[in-house]
Amino acid sequence: MSTEQQLVDAEIAAIAAADADALAAGSAPAAEPRLDYPPYRATRLRHPARPAVPTEFTSAERSRMRLRGFDAADADLTAGAEGEPIGERIIVTGRVLDTRGLPLPGRLVEVWQANAAGRYRDPADVHDAPLDPNFTGSGRALTGPDGDFTFTTIKPGPYPWRNHENAWRPAHIHFSVLGWPGERLITQMYFPGDPLLDLDPIAQSVVDPAARARLIAQYAPEVGEPGRATGYRWDIVLGGPTGGLW
Amino acid sequence: MNGASLYEPTPGQTIGPFFAMSLPNPELTDLVAPDNPDAVTLTGLVLDGDGKPVPDALLEAWQPTASGGVRWGRCATSISGRYRFRISSEGDWVTLAVFARGLTDRLITRAYLASAPEDAMWTGLAPVHRDTLRALARGNDRIFDIRLQGPGETVFLVPRQD
Numbered sequence: 001m002s003t004e005q006q007l008v009d010a011e012i013a014a015i016a017a018a019d020a021d022a023l024a025a026g027s028a029p030a031a032e033p034r035l036d037y038p039p040y041r042a043t044r045l046r047h048p049a050r051p052a053v054p055t056e057f058t059s060a061e062r063s064r065m066r067l068r069g070f071d072a073a074d075a076d077l078t079a080g081a082e083g084e085p086i087g088e089r090i091i092v093t094g095r096v097l098d099t100r101g102l103p104l105p106g107r108l109v110e111v112w113q114a115n116a117a118g119r120y121r122d123p124a125d126v127h128d129a130p131l132d133p134n135f136t137g138s139g140r141a142l143t144g145p146d147g148d149f150t151f152t153t154i155k156p157g158p159y160p161w162r163n164h165e166n167a168w169r170p171a172h173i174h175f176s177v178l179g180w181p182g183e184r185l186i187t188q189m190y191f192p193g194d195p196l197l198d199l200d201p202i203a204q205s206v207v208d209p210a211a212r213a214r215l216i217a218q219y220a221p222e223v224g225e226p227g228r229a230t231g232y233r234w235d236i237v238l239g240g241p242t243g244g245l246w
Numbered sequence: 247m248n249g250a251s252l253y254e255p256t257p258g259q260t261i262g263p264f265f266a267m268s269l270p271n272p273e274l275t276d277l278v279a280p281d282n283p284d285a286v287t288l289t290g291l292v293l294d295g296d297g298k299p300v301p302d303a304l305l306e307a308w309q310p311t312a313s314g315g316v317r318w319g320r321c322a323t324s325i326s327g328r329y330r331f332r333i334s335s336e337g338d339w340v341t342l343a344v345f346a347r348g349l350t351d352r353l354i355t356r357a358y359l360a361s362a363p364e365d366a367m368w369t370g371l372a373p374v375h376r377d378t379l380r381a382l383a384r385g386n387d388r389i390f391d392i393r394l395q396g397p398g399e400t401v402f403l404v405p406r407q408d
Contacts, residue, residue, distance in 0.1 A: 031254060033260075034350060043348050047349070048394060048400070053370075053375075053401055053403050110269060111268075122263075174261070176261075187258050188259040215256070
């Protein structure tokens, strides 16, 4: 008698094996997730069946853009409430780069996440875990001259979702990077050593293991603050067919 | 580690269902001011492969300006799957990005405002596929539905790799 997780695991493994065979036969690794990824059940009716059409984007679609209407001084998710949020205080820092490694300054980085108990402050989240009155889980920052960003927050908890029975999302922080037109990435940052990562159809929708590893932050003691917060480092590289630049 | 491997692109991931308290903002749906003489509404439904509305999508819109700049806006779909931007009626198209739960990465498309745009991508498409990219003018509305899958599936775009 298989559990639903074992069935999902088998589907994930079969796709990964076929992809590894294709790589061994000479096909190029794909940096992007699969749009049609059956282990993630909600992709079934939401992935286009036809391939995207290669298109020359115009200079106007790539031109420099002024970001307006954002209060970009909101990078400490543990501040602003009357009390301290509950959970493991963490500092997440990194840089937004292009594929040549050049920093991308002045880009908007938005983050959102569950609290330490794995609950989002969102009416759509019905997970039976406590809200934290001192934690909204939303933050934003503009990248600095070196493309750098730093968020102080709480390590999010894993939470159940309805993909299959006993499905749990690994702890993650949602990241949105909005730059000049064509620089547009929404992704998720994961934590090293999380046992849920191998079981998670969303993380595994990035089938190439090397590409998937780029979604996992590194533990970085020098980023933390003694006696106050642990630290993680995670760089974001914009580029590739769907990863960032169009 | 060699230099190239340090700068491989970061993969996308689904926006998930819980962005509503963080990303959308009613002030972001206007690419032009309401009193702009060329202001029109770009609106439509986001539909899944069963033709059902997608109530948890986020759309972003980029519209080139005559002076070489670009306007940007963001709008979440409503419970009925509808989005609504205020755009300028000037110009050939609006570039749209679609994010949603169940969509592992963003999709890019264009809503063509002009009846006969002159560009290579458009002229290279079969007429049946062009029709999915036409925004229909109805008074001050430009109607553009996005079908993620199935009959009338919207044409989505990727950059041509040189």
